[in-house]
Amino acid sequence: MRFYVVTIFPELFPGPLAEGVTGKALASGRAEVLPVPLRDFTLDKHLTTDDTPYGGGPGMVMKPEPLFRAVEWVRETEGRRIPVVLLTPKGEPLRQEKVRALAGQEAWILVCGRYRGVDERFRETLVDLEISVGDFVLSGGEIPALALMDAVIRLLPGVLGNEDSADEDSFSNGTLGPPDYTKPPEFRGLKVPDVLLSGDHAKIAAWRRERALEATRRRRPDLLDK
Ligand SMILES: C[S@@+](CC[C@H](N)C(=O)[O-])C[C@H]1O[C@@H](n2cnc3c(N)ncnc32)[C@H](O)[C@@H]1O
Secondary structure (H helix, E strand, O other), X not given: OEEEEEEOOHHHOOHHHHOHXXXXXXXXXXXXXXXXXXXXXXXXXXXXXXXXXXXXXOOOEEOHHHHHHHHHHHHHHHOOXXXXXXXXXXXXXXXXXXXXXXXXXXXXXXXXXXXXXEOXXXXXHHOOEEEEOOOOOOOEOHHHHHHHHHHHHOOOOOOOXXXXXXXXXXXXXXXXXXXXXXXXXXXXXXXXXHHHHOOOHHHHHHHHHHHHXXXXXXXXXXXXXX
């Protein structure tokens, strides 16, 4: 899985992805994160990537020319039409089903906006998918791009130590995940539920399912409506 990341801050990558399971995936070549410095595709000596908005208003807009050139360069280098994801609060909210779908593609170009966002002509012409990481506004698309890549990379075959360990994650079965406990069995008078110490795998599975459903009903009933 290869991610090209179009950004004015290429030094932010791979950032936290270099650690833990994603770090191992990068080290083993299962995943690659290739920053594409947007300023390399500017046309003037000041390396300008933004300009004032037509129609007025505060802030700047990312110019279309470097964005077009960056995406075209990736596609020419690869010799194929790699799809483009624009990170934007106006996009489809990122959910686990979408993460799974993204993990099924060999390569993606992620475009990180800054300022007011990107020129609409770039969005209309070259963007295949618009993804939001939540109903809040960050100052740039780099943190959303890192979140998206982390979520995708950990689903790639062989990345998690135990292939099954994503199966109990929140959202994988349409609910939040069950609560987790580890040793010691009692700490400051707080006990691990007896069923988890029983060794009865069927009972443990049923208990986990019930607790997951209960937490989902209480905290995220919208997931059960689906
Ligand atoms: C300050 S935001 C621009 C917000 C834009 N003016 C709007 O109202 O939708 C700058 C950039 O951060 C990124 N960004 C901010 N919040 C995001 C979110 N919730 N999901 C994905 N990307 C986000 C996008 O790339 C965006 O172009």
